[in-house]
Structure formats: structure tokens, C-alpha cells
Amino acid sequence: SAVISQKPSRDICQRGTSLTIQCQVDSQVTMMFWYRQQPGQSLTLIATANQGSEATYESGFVIDKFPISRPNLTFSTLTVSNMSPEDSSIYLCSVEGVGNTIYFGEGSWLTVV
Amino acid sequence: AQSVAQPEDQVNVAEGNPLTVKCTYSVSGNPYLFWYVQYPNRGLQFLLKYITGDNLVKGSYGFEAEFNKSQTSFHLKKPSALVSDSALYFCAVRDIHGSWGKLQFGAGTQVVVTP
Numbered sequence: 001s002a003v004i005s006q007k008p009s010r011d012i013c014q015r016g017t018s019l020t021i022q023c024q025v026d027s028q029v030t031m032m033f034w035y036r037q038q039p040g041q042s043l044t045l046i047a048t049a050n051q052g053s054e055a056t057y058e059s060g061f062v063i064d065k066f067p068i069s070r071p072n073l074t075f076s077t078l079t080v081s082n083m084s085p086e087d088s089s090i091y092l093c094s095v096e097g098v099g100n101t102i103y104f105g106e107g108s109w110l111t112v113v
Numbered sequence: 114a115q116s117v118a119q120p121e122d123q124v125n126v127a128e129g130n131p132l133t134v135k136c137t138y139s140v141s142g143n144p145y146l147f148w149y150v151q152y153p154n155r156g157l158q159f160l161l162k163y164i165t166g167d168n169l170v171k172g173s174y175g176f177e178a179e180f181n182k183s184q185t186s187f188h189l190k191k192p193s194a195l196v197s198d199s200a201l202y203f204c205a206v207r208d209i210h211g212s213w214g215k216l217q218f219g220a221g222t223q224v225v226v227t228p
Contacts, residue, residue: 001159033215042203042218043157058215092156094216100145100164102207102216106156 002027002097004105012111013083020079021108023093028073030096034066037090037107046091049076083112115140117206119219127227132194134222136187136204145207146187147216148178152200160202163187174198194226 003026013019034046046066047055055068069077080087090107097103116139126132138144145164149157161172163180171177178189201223205216
């Protein structure tokens with residue numbers, strides 16, 4: 001299985017500020033995915049991050065709000081910009097491992113006050 | 114479009130009894146199906162998957178799931194539940210003809226196992 005590390009694990013942020021979440025994988029992967037899990041809700045895909053190209057965003061998510069970087073095959077960042085309390089969520093990084101299995105990190109628990 | 118339904122918000126079971134968590138899916142092609150578990154204040158842990166082959170899939174922690182194409186179901190089962198199995202369980206489907214890697218999740222089922 002892939003080992004995925006996310007930083008920060010938790011944070012409390014002021015509204016109007018931005019936070020960058022880092023995702024590090026222990027092996028090279030082609031695609032990385034960012035999901036959001038709002039309180040008491042299921043997971044929703046924000047975007048797919050491919051190395052060497054711009055991220056592909058799902059409906060309802062835009063690059064200005066959630067800019068993503070993918071500088072190499074083991075690392076990606078997601079920035080949550082101009083945060084509001086509605087952005088309080090768990091943000092999860094995921095990758096495709098061996099055998100088409102999708103693995104998830106422990107998540108970054110964000111509270112906006 | 115792909116979709117997943119978990120019809121039960123919560124499943125209550127006594128320790129030692131069989132546990133079943135239901136999942137039905139809808140995809141345009143052949144599905145890749147997954148079950149994940151989320152313990153309190155944790156991320157998602159992979160339990161098992163169906164890609165192809167035997168309809169009965171065995172996974173982690175004694176869980177198994179049966180793929181039923183005619184009923185478009187992929188129910189998660191455990192013969193004898195433990196209190197430590199109390200968690201939130203998610204079924205997910207990946208459409209191999211759609212956005213590669215994109216998982217569509219069900220709403221989740223809270224499992225409560227009582228001693």
C-alpha cells in the first residue's frame with residue numbers, strides 16, 4: 001500500500017486567510033487526488049493533480065479558490081484561499097496504488113473561525 | 114453518470130452477531146467497487162475492492178463483500194462483529210470509462226456495535 005503523509009494534520013485559521021496543505025507519497029504516482037469531507041458528510045472530489053499539467057477541477061470547484069501544485073511524482077499541495085467558515089472540512093489526499101487501489105492520507109482537519 | 118447508494122444511515126448490531134452494510138451502485142460500464150472505513154478523527158482506511166474475478170471478495174479485519182451484478186450491489190459483511198468495528202463505512206465506485214481515478218462515494222453508514 002502507498003503511505004501518504006499530510007501536513008498540517010489540524011489547523012484553526014482566521015477567515016479571509018489562506019492555508020496550504022501538503023501531501024507526500026512514499027512512491028512515485030501518476031495521479032493524485034484531493035477530496036473534501038464537510039462535517040457529517042461524505043467525500044467529494046475537488047480535483048485531480050497530474051504532474052506536469054494543470055489540475056483538473058470538478059464541478060463546483062475553481063482554481064482561484066483551490067489552487068493546486070504538483071511539482072513532482074511524489075508531492076502535491078492544495079491551497080484553500082480566502083477561507084470562510086464554510087471551508088471548515090477535512091481535506092484528504094489520495095493516490096492510486098498497486099492493483100488500482102485508491103489510498104487516502106489521514107486528512108487535514110481545518111476549522112475556520 | 115456513476116452513483117452509489119447506502120440506504121442505511123446507521124446499523125446497530127450486538128457484538129458477536131453478523132454485520133451487513135448495504136451498498137448499491139450505478140455505472141455506465143464495468144465497476145470498480147471499494148469499501149473504506151473511517152474511525153473517529155481518522156482518515157479513510159481501505160478495506161477491500163472488487164475489480165474482476167470472484168464475486169466474493171475478502172478484505173482486512175475479517176470483512177468480506179459480495180459483488181452481485183444483477184442486483185448492482187456490493188454489500189459488506191462480517192460474520193461476527195466486534196465493538197472495535199464501530200465506525201463510519203463508505204462504499205465507493207470508480208467508473209473505468211469515466212474520469213480515471215475518480216471515486217464516487219456513498220453517504221456513509223455508521224456502524225454501532227454494542228457489547
